[in-house]
Amino acid sequence: MGLRSVCTGAAAGLAMAALGAMSSASAETLNALFMAQAAYSDSDVKAMTAAFEKDNPGVTVNLEFVPYEALYDKIVASKAAGGAGYDVVLYDVIWPAAFAQNNVLVDVTDRLKGLDRSQIFDGAWATVDYDGKTYGMPWILDTKYLFYNTEMLKKAGIAAPPKTWEELAKDAKIIKDKGIVQYPIVWSWSQAEAVICDYVTIAAAYGGKFFDDGKPAFDKGGSLDALKYMVQTLKDGVSNPNSKEYLEEDVRKVFSAGDAAFALNWTYMYGKANDPAESKVVGKVGVEPAPGVEGKTAASAVNGSMALGITAGSSKVDLAWKYIAYLTSKPVQDKYAQLSLPIWKASYTDPAVTKGQEPLVQSADVAIGLMTPRPMVASYQELSTILQTQIQNALAGKATPEDALAAAAKDAARIR
Incomplete structure (x- = not known):
């Protein structure tokens, strides 16, 4: 299905409403791990996070940015660290099998029951789905x-x-x-x-x-x-x-x-x-x-897509999920679409998203449907x-x- 054939009537707050009820939090700290190359810039992630903190007084998100090559080992090490490790991590489409088999990430399947998955590209879901379960929320749809x-x-x-x-x-x-x-x-x-x-x-x-x-x-x-x-x-x-x-x-x-x-x-x-x-x-x-x-x-x-997940050692799962839901929401992704195109199909007919990068969106119309996966093996x-x-x-x-x-x-x- 081409990008322009999808329904454009998704409500602006779809992600936040569909991802389920999330409790408010105060005076709490999250530790989050991101990639310091490609896709969203460090400044983009910091700006998104600052907006989240403003909407959630008392919440602080400690951000760490590392090269892609360090992500996997950092995430695995965080499991051993337990509560002293990361709460939210960015991970690659090639890792769900290993993470699922080694209990690295929290299974969030139940938290997504209210979401119409068809509004997000299949190539994005491939980043978080393994063996019938879902281990996070797609965030970077890339090829x-x-x-x-x-x-x-x-x-x-x-x-x-x-x-x-x-x-x-x-x-x-x-x-x-x-x-x-x-x-x-x-x-x-x-x-x-x-x-x-x-x-x-x-x-x-x-x-x-x-x-x-x-x-x-x-x-x-x-x-x-x-x-x-x-x-x-x-x-x-x-x-x-x-x-x-x-x-x-x-x-x-x-x-x-x-x-x-x-x-x-x-x-x-x-x-x-x-x-x-x-x-x-x-x-x-x-x-x-x-x-x-x-x-x-x-x-x-x-398929070079990436996702945000919650580590199995996190003691703040609800707050971590609230942060993930915010970052992956359509309004936030649409606002920061210049370096990473949204996971949401409806975004691709929105002039606010496409303006100034029409050739890229036209190329995405073809490429997203062709994304070849690397082997999904542990x-x-x-x-x-x-x-x-x-x-x-x-x-x-x-x-x-x-x-x-x-x-x-x-x-x-x-x-x-």
Whole structure:
């Protein structure tokens, strides 16, 4: 279903009313853990929280921001800390299986009985649902898009942005050969979860799979084709070689400095790249769904959504849920939609949300329905580490794509 086909009559206070009765609180403190990169900025979260505190006199929310790479371990450690740990945590779509099996988060299924779940995108619910239970509330609905510098494409005589990965490589070669920019494409291929997200995006376009009948399948078919493509763009000199060390913020900075024609990145980059205080390419930023593969797919996307949950060790579950309900409510999400598009379908026909970022919303109309999940398995952290290592080996030329993914499949078979 397209974004524009949904009902727009949702009441402004829908989230707060639908999430159930929540007791007021006073003279209490919550500890909350957030991510210090991509999506909502630190200042956005602080502003949201300040408004919540104003509406709830006596309540204080202590905020901690850490890099994405530290989130998982911080959340797991909080369980052991009990009441001294976090009450509210931001977590990734890939973690519910492990968290559910290890009793890390509170099951909030009953608190959502009054909510019409159809008003929120399925890709967002995938972030909190596991084995018939719900472990939080979706907050960040995200996937990766292809950003491009419209001025560079015009200088190169390229009339339209690429629709396939092959076209992307060809366009990048034209731009490079004309001396417009040395390395036309920049990626977040550091040995971290970032490279997995780019890999899954490309593999989805090629029709690749992670597993087939429970056995690793990323060493063949479209999954192998994806890694071959990544390696070839480095060999051809169209991908920035520093991509092997870059995370998403590095990609944003390179693109915003005018040092790349193309970049694959999350939603937040559109707003940042069009901010004069952050970017030299304001007004030159194009965005499209990530490309597809001719004869296979029209576009591609990875599910990079995130959610807010309550830790099992929290002694303030009701207050924590009240805070989560506020942050994820439609009015709050609509107000801060410039760096992270809302989880609410009705928001996408609201001019207050779409104004100034119409191209991004149009791309989301396609991409959100295509979001490919990473494996929802309890051993995901181990699986990801194995893939990160072997993908990095291939990108660095230490192994062929075939050998790297064969080694990854062999190691992955041991942990399944």
